[in-house]
Amino acid sequence: MTPVLDVRGLVKRYGDATVLDHVDLTVGEHQVVTVIGSSGSGKSTLLRCVDLLEEIDDGQVLLDGVDISDPRADAAAAQRRMAIVFQAFNLFPHMTALQNVALAPRVVHGLPAAEADERARELLDRVGLADRADAHPDRLSGGQQQRVAIARALAVRPRLLLLDEITSALDPELVGEVLSIVRGLAADGVTILMATHEMGFARQVSDRVCFLDGGRVLESGPPDQVLGDPVQERTRQFLSRVIAAGRL
Incomplete structure (x- = not known):
């Protein structure tokens, strides 16, 4: 069966420093x-x-068998x-938790606003923050902000x-x-x-x-x-x- 991700011989350099040296991973x-x-x-x-x-210097990154690199x-x-959640929460401070989660499905994936909001509420409920949907990031703890970030990543239904x-x-x-x-x-x-x-x-x-x-x-x-x-x-x-x- 084709793996979801197949990294082959990945090399990444910054100047003379080799940060990734022929990494293989599936x-x-x-x-x-x-x-x-x-x-x-x-x-x-x-x-x-x-x-x-990041651009790679050598090797391949395959997603479902397709070389996306x-x-x-x-x-x-x-x-x-795909969706990535970073160390820093990277939430938009002027948006509520609900707006942060609904943004990518609506803007990037073209989901109707009402449908994007509904999915965002479902995901906030899933991460235990249904009651914080209208809160801005500065009103959330670090753990709550990271849970919103996870909900935001899941909102695009990543492979x-x-x-x-x-x-x-x-x-x-x-x-x-x-x-x-x-x-x-x-x-x-x-x-x-x-x-x-x-x-x-x-x-x-x-x-x-x-x-x-x-x-x-x-x-x-x-x-x-x-x-x-x-x-x-x-x-x-x-x-x-x-x-x-x-x-x-």
């Missing part, structure tokens, strides 16, 4: 694949390359089939959902409420590629974990193997520091 239908690694290992850059927010491909059409360290900007007590939403999405079969520092969470929800180090995938496999009995010494060193920091 995400199958209804799978959750998690990328872990130290800060600066290339996790966020990988997600941005997949979403075509080909310069001749319709990048905008490919991006409409692939990309989550880039979505809890890293949150206070510790707010992390759980966001992770519970992602846990529910995974249970519902949403296809997800995510980068995270939350190893315990990655172990719970992932079908596969990839350890990225120095721009290369050093180890990839089931979460119990990669996080519980890693093969590579570098992976063991990384996880020992994670354990010391209390994230495993």
Whole structure:
């Protein structure tokens, strides 16, 4: 079966620095694949390359078997089939939660306003914010803002959902409420590629974990193997520091 996402030999450079060095990665239908690694290992850059927010220097990014990284491909059409949630919430401050969620379906996908609003209300309910639909971002907590951002991403019915360290900007007590939403999405079969520092969470929800180090995938496999009995010494060193920091 053709994977939803197939990354082949992906190379990304900034000047003389190689940030991603021939990365191979696949995400199958209804799978959750998690990328872990130290800060600066290339996790966020990988997600941005997949979403075509960064030009790649070599390799391919295939979405449902189609090379969307080909310069001749319709990048905008490919991006409409994906959605990314960043560390920062990136909500429009002058819009309510409802307006933020309904915007892309209405403006980008041409959904009638009433239908876009209805879907936005359903999604806000799904992330536990039905009663905050008319609140502006400055009236929401960080965790609530990130849940609105997730609802906004889901509003376009993405083929692939990309989550880039979505809890890293949150206070510790707010992390759980966001992770519970992602846990529910995974249970519902949403296809997800995510980068995270939350190893315990990655172990719970992932079908596969990839350890990225120095721009290369050093180890990839089931979460119990990669996080519980890693093969590579570098992976063991990384996880020992994670354990010391209390994230495993």
